[in-house]
Amino acid sequence: MQGPRRRSVFASRLVSSAGDGEQPHVIEDLRLAILSGEEPPGTLIPIASVATFFGVSQIPVREALKVLTGEGLVEHRPHVGYAVAKLTFAEFRELYEVRAALETSALRAAVRSATETDDELVRSAHSAMAAAVARGDERGYHVESRRFHRALIAPAGMQRLLHMYDSAWNMTEPARPMSRVAEVDRALLHGDHNAMVAAFRARDADRLVAESAAHYEHLKTAIEVFRSDPDVFRQP
Known part of the structure; x- marks a missing residue:
């Protein structure tokens, strides 16, 4: 080891x-x-x-x-x-499962409680992601992606859930996953974000949950690219 x-x-x-x-x-x-x-x-x-x-x-x-x-x-x-801390790839992927479950739990409540101010916070993070994609800034995209996902679920007001969500996300941060996925995958993931923004602003909870689920499936596929990298993961 x-x-x-x-x-x-x-x-x-x-x-x-x-x-x-x-x-x-x-x-x-x-x-x-x-x-x-x-x-x-x-x-x-x-x-x-x-x-x-x-x-x-x-x-x-x-x-x-x-x-x-x-x-x-x-x-x-x-x-x-x-x-x-150095995770195994299985542990790393499990944290994505945890995040997906927590996000799904919060999105419906977030849509019910969201205001125009929340729409602006989501739009701001989404625009910053788009700018990062345009200039090929992997690190900037990584930072703004987290801000975007957090903005989507914050209106739920579920503080304990948000704390668990942040903890799960923190444990994957040292690996800088969005800086490692292929450029074509980042483009696909950003397309998912576009669909999520539209569903959020339409207050369509069913559609938003479905788009979020599809996004996490794309994420899990994207991170497979570097699963065997010994500089990122502890090998079993």
């Missing part, structure tokens, strides 16, 4: 969000660094270097890493240390 990468520039890419006079936001800033996708799954997180960056002892860094381990973003391996 392949272990975490032993050379890491993880600490050199950290950014502190703490203002002047504030205590370092160790957990929050580590989480953001992992979710950015700058360091791929399996990247070693050097505790001493991270502690030096934040100007703290190693104790709060270790505590932060334990929290992030509980969130599924970090893993600990004996005699190696902490690293960005």
